[in-house]
Amino acid sequence: DVLLVESGGGLMQPGGSLRLSCTASGFTLSMYDMNWVRQAPGKGLEWISYISTTSRTVDYADSVKGRFTISRDDAKNSLFLQMDSLRDEDTAVYFCARDTPVVGATSFWGLGTLVTVSS
Amino acid sequence: DIQMTQSPSSLSASVGNRVNITCQASEDISKYLSWYQQKPGKAPNLLIYDASNLETGVPSRFSGSGSGTDFTFTISSLQPEDIATYYCQQYDNLPRTFGQGTKVELK
Numbered sequence: 001d002v003l004l005v006e007s008g009g010g011l012m013q014p015g016g017s018l019r020l021s022c023t024a025s026g027f028t029l030s031m032y033d034m035n036w037v038r039q040a041p042g043k044g045l046e047w048i049s050y051i052s053t054t055s056r057t058v059d060y061a062d063s064v065k066g067r068f069t070i071s072r073d074d075a076k077n078s079l080f081l082q083m084d085s086l087r088d089e090d091t092a093v094y095f096c097a098r099d100t101p102v103v104g105a106t107s108f109w110g111l112g113t114l115v116t117v118s119s
Numbered sequence: 120d121i122q123m124t125q126s127p128s129s130l131s132a133s134v135g136n137r138v139n140i141t142c143q144a145s146e147d148i149s150k151y152l153s154w155y156q157q158k159p160g161k162a163p164n165l166l167i168y169d170a171s172n173l174e175t176g177v178p179s180r181f182s183g184s185g186s187g188t189d190f191t192f193t194i195s196s197l198q199p200e201d202i203a204t205y206y207c208q209q210y211d212n213l214p215r216t217f218g219q220g221t222k223v224e225l226k
Contacts, residue, residue: 035215037163044220045155045163045206050213059213062120095162104210105153105168112162 002026002108004096009113016086016117022079022096022110030074033099035106036081038092038115046092049081064090086117121145121209125218131226138194140221142207147187151211154183154192157220158203166205167192199225 008020020036036049048061049070058070069082079096093112100107122145132138142152150170155163165174167183170190180195194201202225207218 044204045157045208045217047208047215047217050215057213061214099210100168103168104151105165106208106210106215107165107168107174109162109164 004098004108004110006094006096006110006113009094009115011116011118012086013119014087014117017082017084018086018115020081020083020094020096020113020115022081024077024079024098027098028074029072029077029079031101033101033104034070034072034079035097035099036068036070036079037095037097037106037109038090039095039112040089040092043092051079083115086115088117091115091117120214121148121212121216123207123209123216123218125207125221127221128219129222129224131224132197133226134197134199136197136226138197138201138223140192140205140207142185142190142192142218144188144190144209148209148211150186151209152183152185152190153208153210154181155206155208156201156203157206163206194223197223197225 003025033052050059051070067085071080095112096110097106098108124143152170154167157163171183182193204220204222
C-alpha cells in the first residue's frame with residue numbers, strides 16, 4: 001500500500017523547535033516533488049513548503065519563511081520539516097503531501113501530525 | 120503571490136441539487152488548478168486537477184471548468200456523502216495557494 005506517515009508532532013513552548021518527519025512506503029520518494037500543508041484548528045488549508053526532486057527547488061509561505069526548513073533524505077524515503085522559533089499561530093495539523101509527476105497537482109496526502117505551540 | 124478567492128464560504132443544498140463553487144485567481148494560472156474534498160478529521164482528497172480532469176476513482180457527478188483566472192467546481196447531483204469542505208488550489212506558481220474553502224451542508 002502507498003502510505004505517507006507523519007511523526008514528530010507534539011506540544012512545544014513558543015520559541016522552541018520541532019522536527020517533523022514524513023516516511024513514505026509503497027513508492028520511491030525520490031521520484032516525487034513534495035509539500036507540507038497545515039491546517040489550524042477550525043481553519044482552512046495553508047500550503048507552507050515545497051521541495052522538488054533532488055532538492056533543487058525549495059519554497060516557503062511568507063508565514064514560515066526564515067523559521068522553517070524543508071529537506072529530504074531519499075535514501076531513507078523520508079521528508080522533513082525543521083520548525084524553529086515556533087509561535088502560537090503555528091498550532092495546526094501538519095500534512096505531508098506528494099505531487100503527481102508532470103501534472104504537478106498535489107495528489108496524495110498523509111494523515112497529519114498535530115503541533116501545539118503553547119506556554 | 121497569487122491570491123485565490125473562493126466563494127461562497129458555505130452553502131446549503133438538498134440531495135439531488137446541483138452545487139457550484141467558484142474560485143478566482145489574482146492572475147492568470149492557465150489550467151493549473153485543483154479541487155479537493157475534505158471531511159472532518161481527514162486529509163484532503165484530490166477530486167479535479169488541471170481545472171477539469173477527474174482524478175481516477177472520483178464519481179462523475181464531480182466536474183470542473185475554467186482557465187486563466189476564473190474556475191468553477193460543480194456537483195451535478197448532491198449526495199449525502201458529499202457533505203464536506205471543498206478547496207481550490209493553484210499550482211501554476213510558487214508559493215502555491217489555496218482558496219478559503221466552501222463548506223457544503225444538507226438543507
